Structure formats: C-alpha cells, structure tokens
Amino acid sequence: MRVGVLTGGGDSPGINAALRSIVRFGAKRDIDVVGFLEGWRGPLENLVQPMTMADVSGILHIGGTILGSSRTNPFNESDGVEKVIETMTINAIDCLIAIGGDDTMGVAHRLAEYGVKAIGIPQTIDNDIALTDYSLGFFSALEAITSALDRLHTTAASHHRVLILEVMGRDTGWLSLMGGVAGGADVILIPEEFFDVDSIFRQIKRRESMKKRFSIVIVAEGSTPGGLNGQVVHEAEVDAFGHMRLGGVGQYIANQLSERMRIPVRVTNLAYLQRGGSPAPFDRILATRFGAAAIEFALKGAFDVMTALHGLKIEAVPLGDALGALRPVPEGLLYLVDLFE
Numbered sequence: 001m002r003v004g005v006l007t008g009g010g011d012s013p014g015i016n017a018a019l020r021s022i023v024r025f026g027a028k029r030d031i032d033v034v035g036f037l038e039g040w041r042g043p044l045e046n047l048v049q050p051m052t053m054a055d056v057s058g059i060l061h062i063g064g065t066i067l068g069s070s071r072t073n074p075f076n077e078s079d080g081v082e083k084v085i086e087t088m089t090i091n092a093i094d095c096l097i098a099i100g101g102d103d104t105m106g107v108a109h110r111l112a113e114y115g116v117k118a119i120g121i122p123q124t125i126d127n128d129i130a131l132t133d134y135s136l137g138f139f140s141a142l143e144a145i146t147s148a149l150d151r152l153h154t155t156a157a158s159h160h161r162v163l164i165l166e167v168m169g170r171d172t173g174w175l176s177l178m179g180g181v182a183g184g185a186d187v188i189l190i191p192e193e194f195f196d197v198d199s200i201f202r203q204i205k206r207r208e209s210m211k212k213r214f215s216i217v218i219v220a221e222g223s224t225p226g227g228l229n230g231q232v233v234h235e236a237e238v239d240a241f242g243h244m245r246l247g248g249v250g251q252y253i254a255n256q257l258s259e260r261m262r263i264p265v266r267v268t269n270l271a272y273l274q275r276g277g278s279p280a281p282f283d284r285i286l287a288t289r290f291g292a293a294a295i296e297f298a299l300k301g302a303f304d305v306m307t308a309l310h311g312l313k314i315e316a317v318p319l320g321d322a323l324g325a326l327r328p329v330p331e332g333l334l335y336l337v338d339l340f341e
Contacts, residue, residue: 002032003298004093005051007065008039008072008104012123012137013279014287015065018099020056021291027053029295034091039070039100040107043084044077048091060284063140063277065099074107081114088116095298099123099136102323105306109319112304119297120306120319121290125275127174131322132308136290137275139282141168142178144274149183149216152268156214162204162257162265166250167274169220172328175274176220181336188337189219189253192328194226197256204261213263219250289314 005022007015023033035049036042049055049067059066074080088096096118098108105120112118122129125141145167156163165185167175173190180188187203189195204215250267257265279287290307293314297305305316 001030001094001298002034002092003095003097003295004034004036004043004088004091005067005097005099006036006039006042006104007067007069007123008098008100008107009069010101010124010275011064011069012125012135012275012283013063013140013277014136014283015099015123016056016059016062017279017284017287018121018123018136018291019051019066020059021288022097022295023051023056024053025292025295029299031295031298034093035067036087038068039072039104040074040084041070041072042067043087043096044072044074044080045083046087046090048087061278063279069100071103073103075110081111084111085114085116095119095303097121097294097298101126101135102129102326105129105319106323109304109323112319117298117303118319119294119303120322121294122306122308122322125175126169126172128170128172128326128328129306129322130325130327131306131317133311134282134286134309136283136287137279138174139286140277140280141175141274142182143280144277145175145179145218145270146182148268148270148273149179149185149218152216153184156216160213160263162215162217162254162261162263164217164219164250164254164265164267166219166221166267166269168270170222171326173220173223174329176218176223177329177333177336180218181339183218184216185218186215187217189217189223190329190337191220191222191224192334193337194224195219196226197253200253201257201260204257217250217253219253221249223249225249225252 033051037047099121101124108118123136125137127138
C-alpha cells in the first residue's frame with residue numbers, strides 16, 4: 001500500500017509527531033508514505049516529497065509541520081478535483097491522510113464522492129471538531145495560554161491594571177474557558193455566550209471593593225458583545241474557505257472599559273504564540289496514537305473516517321458526521337465561566 005499525507009490550515013504543535021508516527025508505523029506494515037507539500041496545494045500541483053524513517057527522525061518535539069501548510073481549497077480552483085485525482089494516480093496513492101481542521105478534512109470528505117480514499121486526523125487548537133474528546137494541538141495551546149496568564153498576573157498586580165488577554169477561538173471558547181480557569185482569570189468570555197461590557201465593569205468594581213486592585217480578562221477572538229451586529233473583524237476579506245480574519249475584540253473591550261475606569265486597561269493578543277513551539281506531552285502521545293490508528297484504518301479498508309479520542313480509546317468515526325457541526329463548550333461546563341465571579 002502507498003499512503004499520501006498532507007497537513008493543511010493553521011499549524012498546531014504535534015503535527016510532526018503525527019507524521020513521524022504515520023511513517024514509522026507504516027514502515028512496520030510495509031507501507032510507503034509520500035508527503036504532499038503546502039496542504040491541498042500539494043495534490044493540486046503535484047508537490048511531492050517521499051517520506052522515510054530518516055525524514056521523520058528527530059521531529060517528535062518540533063512544532064509546526066515539515067510538510068508546510070496552506071489554506072488552499074481544490075474546490076475553488078479550475079479543474080481542482082481533476083488535478084488532485086491525477087496527482088493521486090500519477091503517484092500511485094491508495095489512501096490519503098489529511099491532518100487538519102474542519103476545512104482541510106472537509107475537502108477530504110468531499111473528495112470521497114470522486115473515489116478518493118481518505119482518512120482525517122483532527123488538528124486544531126480550537127478543539128471545536130465534533131465526535132472526538134480532544135483535537136491535536138489543544139493542550140499545547142492551553143499550556144501557552146496558562147503560562148501567559150501567569151506572567152500577566154505579575155504585571156497586573158504590580159501596576160494595578162486591568163489586563164485583557166485575547167486568545168484564539170472563532171466559534172468556540174475551549175481555549176478561553178480552560179485557559180482562564182487554569183490561569184486564574186477574573187473574567188472569562190467565550191463565543192457561546194454574549195457578553196456585556198457593563199457586567200465586566202461591575203465584576204472589576206466588585207474586586208476593587210475587596211481590595212483587589214487589578215483584574216485579568218481573557219476573551220476568545222470570536223466572542224460577541226450583546227447588541228453588536230456580528231463578531232469583531234480584523235479583516236473583511238475572506239480566505240479560500242470563506243472565513244474572515246477575526247481579531248480586535250480585546251481592544252474593543254478595553255476601549256469601552258477605559259471610558260468607565262480610573263485604572264489603566266491594556267490588551268495583549270497572544271496570536272500565533274499560542275499555537276507555536278514544541279508540543280506538550282499529551283499532544284505528542286495523542287499525535288502518535290492518531291498516526292498509528294490512521295494506518296490501521298487504512299489497512300482495514302476504513303475510509304472517509306476520522307481518528308477520534310473517546311476516553312482512552314482511539315476509534316474511527318464517520319468523517320461527514322464529525323464535520324457536520326461544531327463542538328461548542330457544553331452547557332455542563334459553562335458554570336466555569338463565572339465560578340469565581
């Protein structure tokens with residue numbers, strides 16, 4: 001069997017660990033692995049890189065992806081599907097493993113209608129892919145956010161300021177919620193619930209009445225103020241999958257609070273720092289298990305599926321079902337938003 005693999009969308013710590021697992025576990029099963037460069041641009045333009053044991057040696061702890069990534073969408077390109085299928089045929093690819101989020105794996109799922117045999121590995125720090133307990137990269141990003149909050153606390157307390165940390169999370173608040181709890185944020189804002197600046201102001205004033213002369217606010221980039229028509233957008237232009245670039249909600253809150261506060265309000269946008277760097281141990285292990293499972297699924301002839309973590313087990317779930325809806329923070333965890341209010 002000959003397996004192709006690509007990595008698309010935003011990078012997450014742990015991708016290289018998954019590539020390493022696919023190649024090493026594949027070698028034990030007499031499977032040749034071929035890498036496609038730059039996400040879906042690779043199959044479109046036949047950008048191919050053979051992957052051997054030597055190619056993946058020493059990459060377990062390295063963030064990013066040695067194959068490169070892009071937000072290319074073959075379905076937006078002229079004859080894109082035909083070009084992908086031609087590349088698969090030229091390179092004698094029996095199965096394609098797509099490592100990425102809903103957009104990257106969504107292309108793999110749509111290609112199943114054209115006879116492409118594909119398996120998805122969920123990779124996004126947002127942790128918003130359905131039917132899996134966790135996606136690759138989430139815990140590494142969570143570690144970075146917690147560390148950032150620990151550092152912000154020292155400055156906030158020393159200078160008696162309100163500090164706002166904006167983190168990723170277009171549609172779901174997993175990073176903001178879990179990071180806020182782990183890092184001791186005083187106000188946690190997530191896309192699942194509208195927020196009110198007056199309420200934030202009251203929470204800060206309540207802390208002041210308790211002789212707490214600083215506050216930490218964490219907000220997911222997709223969080224929306226009640227009454228505002230849509231999310232705060234950094235750029236109106238959309239990418240190949242129709243997404244606008246979010247950003248600026250932290251500054252929006254700071255501007256609103258500054259009109260009410262007597263103490264300084266400052267904003268930190270963690271941006272790419274939260275998804276860069278070395279993967280956390282959990283993600284290294286999860287990536288290794290996901291990669292090995294993808295090879296096993298291919299050998300069993302299970303295609304148009306996604307690797308999913310269910311408790312301690314890695315199982316195959318229908319790719320279409322996994323991409324059918326986002327995975328928001330469940331109601332059973334929303335109490336954590338204001339647990340320490």
